[in-house]
Amino acid sequence: MELFTARVCPYAHRSRLALLEKGLEFQHTEIDFKNKSVRFLEASPYGKVPALVHDGKTLYESLIINEYLDEVFPEPQLMPDDPVLKARVRIWNHYCDEYYTADQYALMKNRESERHAELLGKVHDRMRFVESEGFVKLSGAGPYWLGAEVSLIDLAWYPFFERLPAWTYYRGLTIPTDCPRLAAWVTAMSERASVTDIANDKDYYIASYEGYAGEVMAA
Ligand SMILES: N[C@@H](CCC(=O)N[C@@H](CS)C(=O)NCC(=O)O)C(=O)O
Structure with missing residues (x-):
């Protein structure tokens, strides 16, 4: 199994976490966005990470890769069996990509x-x-x-919270004090072995998002 990934990418981070949670061996291929190989583009027709190659088949889109991994390697189970809970996982993962990250990136990109x-x-x-x-x-x-x-929801969302210190630095974004459960979840996730195995520190994210964020903007 091979995962095309990039250290900076929160979406690739999701699939790395799923592979680690399941204890799967995989080849980690780091992609340079300025120099994408033909092999990578064949696996990832959108030209985006993550992309997974397994048994000669290629898959892309982090949430879909993670559902696939959970079906093919069911232990430990990351997607519940119950259809309602399964729907909840998909609702929250959809909320992350459709609403939460859209507003978070809008905050970071804003120059006004x-x-x-x-x-x-x-x-x-x-x-x-x-x-x-x-x-x-x-x-x-x-x-x-x-x-x-832990479930596929936690793995989908956590990468954005590992990167929160860069949003705090550039845009003053922190978890509001009236969200204690969310804050406790970030702490619980940050202590998992899958997370600590591949965690990057605040300085790495601050440097990585510099071009994206430009100036520091205070509230
Ligand atoms: N919806 C995709 C998003 C993946 C994505 O946006 N990846 C970015 C990096 S974070 C990428 O590969 N960009 C390619 C490029 O910038 O050329 C997923 O969940 O896998």
Whole structure:
């Protein structure tokens, strides 16, 4: 099995976490976005990481790769059997890609100081939605999104929270104090072996997002 990946990419990070959670051996191929190999482009027709090659078949899109890995390598199980819970996993993963990250990237890309407070407020509201609709309703005693066991939701979301220190540095984004469950989840995730095995520090992310963020913008 081979994973085409890039250290900076939160989406590739999701699939690396799934492979590590399952204890699978894989070849890790780091992609240079400025110099994409033909082999990579054959595996990843969108030209994006992550892409997985398994048994001669190629797959792409992080959430789909992770569902595939869970079906083919069912232990430990990361997608619940129950159809309603399965739907919840997909709803939250869709929310991450469709709403949460869209607002987070809009905050980072914004160069107009007069729009900063509004964009920051939007991400805070997304975090509050995660707190009230996600953790409060689904997690019970926690610490993970669906309770005691880690699931594909946690793996989909955590990479964006490992990168939060760069958003804090450039845009003043932090977890609001009225989101204690979300904050506790970040701590619980940060302690998992899969996460610590491949974690990057704050300075790495601050340097990586410099071109993206430009100037530091305070609230
Ligand atoms: N929806 C995709 C997003 C993947 C994605 O956007 N990857 C970025 C890096 S974070 C990429 O490969 N970009 C290629 C490029 O910039 O040329 C997924 O979930 O896998």
